[in-house]
Amino acid sequence: MTDIVWHQHAIDQAARAGQKGQNPVLLWFTGLSGAGKSTLAGALEHALFAAGFHTYLLDGDNVRHGLCQDLGFSAEDRDENLRRVGEVAKLMVDAGLVVLSAFISPTREERDGIRAKFPHGQFIEVHVSTPIQVCEARDPKGLYLKARSGEIKDFTGISAPYEAPLAAELTIDTSKGDLATQVQALLDYLTAIQVIGTKTEIVDKLTALA
Numbered sequence: 562m563t564d565i566v567w568h569q570h571a572i573d574q575a576a577r578a579g580q581k582g583q584n585p586v587l588l589w590f591t592g593l594s595g596a597g598k599s600t601l602a603g604a605l606e607h608a609l610f611a612a613g614f615h616t617y618l619l620d621g622d623n624v625r626h627g628l629c630q631d632l633g634f635s636a637e638d639r640d641e642n643l644r645r646v647g648e649v650a651k652l653m654v655d656a657g658l659v660v661l662s663a664f665i666s667p668t669r670e671e672r673d674g675i676r677a678k679f680p681h682g683q684f685i686e687v688h689v690s691t692p693i694q695v696c697e698a699r700d701p702k703g704l705y706l707k708a709r710s711g712e713i714k715d716f717t718g719i720s721a722p723y724e725a726p727l728a729a730e731l732t733i734d735t736s737k738g739d740l741a742t743q744v745q746a747l748l749d750y751l752t753a754i755q756v757i758g759t760k761t762e763i764v765d766k767l768t769a770l771a
């Protein structure tokens with residue numbers, strides 16, 4: 562029979578991250594509906610996952626149908642939506658994961674509140690700064706049309722505010738350049754801050770994928 566050794570101390574973030582061979586971070590994508598948050602965060606997650614990173618992407622699809630299904634789009638409900646997402650992301654980072662999130666997150670106060678939960682350097686704000694005219698022209702779900710007609714109330718950028726970040730770590734306008742170049746800019750940033758780069762084989766794989 563295997564001896565079970567009982568340790569009094571909790572397993573900490575460094576131990577969990579070390580077991581996975583990575584530095585955990587939260588990449589927080591913010592921007593208007595249709596700006597390209599989900600597309601960019603999804604493409605980056607695929608690149609990281611394929612290279613062997615342990616990742617998780619939080620977005621409206623997996624959060625607003627479960628954890629936050631009781632919430633709508635009033636300012637109070639968005640605050641609560643993002644507070645819960647921030648707490649979940651904190652637990653996931655604590656578990657040693659590279660976490661990505663894609664929410665409009667319209668106010669600086671909400672985003673800065675989440676940033677404050679993390680040590681310096683572990684919260685990376687990515688402003689997806691695609692102009693509203695481009696987002697409205699894309700209108701993939703027809704929501705801007707409904708917002709303009711008044712069918713949807715409190716729509717970000719039309720009838721509810723969006724406060725652009727003042728000092729995001731990265732700013733990407735998806736109306737310029739292509740997706741591969743934008744993902745490469747994110748990978749370059751992660752390399753520069755040493756989230757990527759502890760294992761040369763991972764760097765080689767990412768270079769091959771780019």
Ligand SMILES: Nc1ncnc2c1ncn2[C@@H]1O[C@H](COP(=O)(O)OS(=O)(=O)O)[C@@H](OP(=O)(O)O)[C@H]1O
Pocket residue numbers: 593594595599621625634638639640642643663664665666667702704713714715716717
């Ligand atoms: N009133 C209103 N305003 C803005 N967006 C609305 C609204 N109603 C529904 N939707 C759809 O919900 C998505 C935004 O949800 P989020 O959880 O990202 O928003 S928030 O951070 O809590 O503001 C957003 O998804 P994305 O288009 O992917 O950003 C919309 O499709």
Ligand SMILES: Nc1ncnc2c1ncn2[C@@H]1O[C@H](COP(=O)(O)OP(=O)(O)O)[C@@H](O)[C@H]1O
Pocket residue numbers: 592593594595596597598599600601663689699701735736738739740743
């Ligand atoms: N990097 C990109 N380059 C060009 N078009 C993009 C890019 N990302 C997204 N799009 C277009 O914008 C639309 C909205 O993208 P999406 O990722 O769903 O935005 P968000 O999650 O911010 O609402 C997509 O359907 C696609 O047509």
